[in-house]
Amino acid sequence: MKVTLVDYGAGNLPSVERALGRLGAESERVAGPAALRAAEAIVLPGVGHFSALMRTLEERQLRAPLRAALARGVPFLGICLGLQALYESSREAPDDRGLGLLRGTIEPLPAGVKLPHMGWNQLRRVRSSRLLRGVPEDAYFYFAHSYAALHSDKATAAVCCHGADFVAVVEQDNLLAVQFHPEKSGQAGARVLQNFLESAQ
Template sequence: MTVAIVDYGMGNLHSVSKAVERLGYASLVTGDPAEIMAADSVILPGVGAFGDAMEHLRDTGLDAVVKEAAAAGLPVLGICLGMQLLFSGSEEHGQHEGLSLLPGSVVRFAPREGYKVPHMGWNRLEFLQPRNPLLEGLEEGHVYFVHSFHALMEKDSDLLAVTDYGHPVTAVVGRGNVFGMQFHPEKSGELGIKLLGNFLKLKGERA
């Protein structure tokens, strides 16, 4: 089984690749559309600003490839900024369109007394859909967040887990074969690796 990690110039590629390999899967860091479509699952990482990331994806044509992979039934996982890119758009440094694989928008944390922005540190996950294949068999625990923007969901059914940062914050999302984690699972200890492992166990049904 091969896991394609999408290389579009913005992402924590090495640590994700190593985590995939530690779980016993072959990882392929690539920006080649054919290699991505030939893989068994696809991971879209991301570090940086939403608008810059979408520009890189469009310039390389990889925005269409990720959408094609999702439409073809491949399991797709967005990590951190990669999760935010799955949504319709973001208000980070202006209004930017996303991949629109999940309905919703990405907004900045509102100022709240006692809560710093960016949200940085270990926070506990609360599972809203523990029977989802991504969460199945796992116990709630802490994972590591670093972000200044968070996703507002349009459909509660797409929200798998939240964390509390003065209010419920979208942490894990999923619809069909498309998933996202706001935190970095590869940097989130045992629970993060188990979440990544559950994703890698998913078998896509190619259209």
């Protein structure tokens, strides 16, 4: 199985590529629609502004084939902004539409805590999780974001807290996503990527 990495110019794409490579996974960068149509597993890495991601997906004509692949059941992992993109919209860029596969709007984390939420934090599992299988309960993951999904729903597998609870792990059928950066989260992060690869087999 080859992992298709959606290349929209995200700065963390090479680190995700390296992290998958360390686990023995083959991956290819994809910047055009054709390759998405044949994808066996898709990773959407992300960092930066919601608008930059959504607009680049439109410009490169990736939005429709990405939605089609997800509807077809292709295993998907969204990272950071790649999780936020699954929702309908974000207050970071009110004029841009999200992919709309999960209900709700991405909101700013509340003031009163240091922002961005930058550094290593722990998770609270709200149900059994495929991505967190074998990961110690007290493991830390690396976060770097100022916006988040503040309302849990049935797709939420784990939450984190920084000023308020927010969605840290999403698992809904073939849609998997994490607000943290597994590619930057040491052994715990590698295990999450490994779990994704295994679930995608």
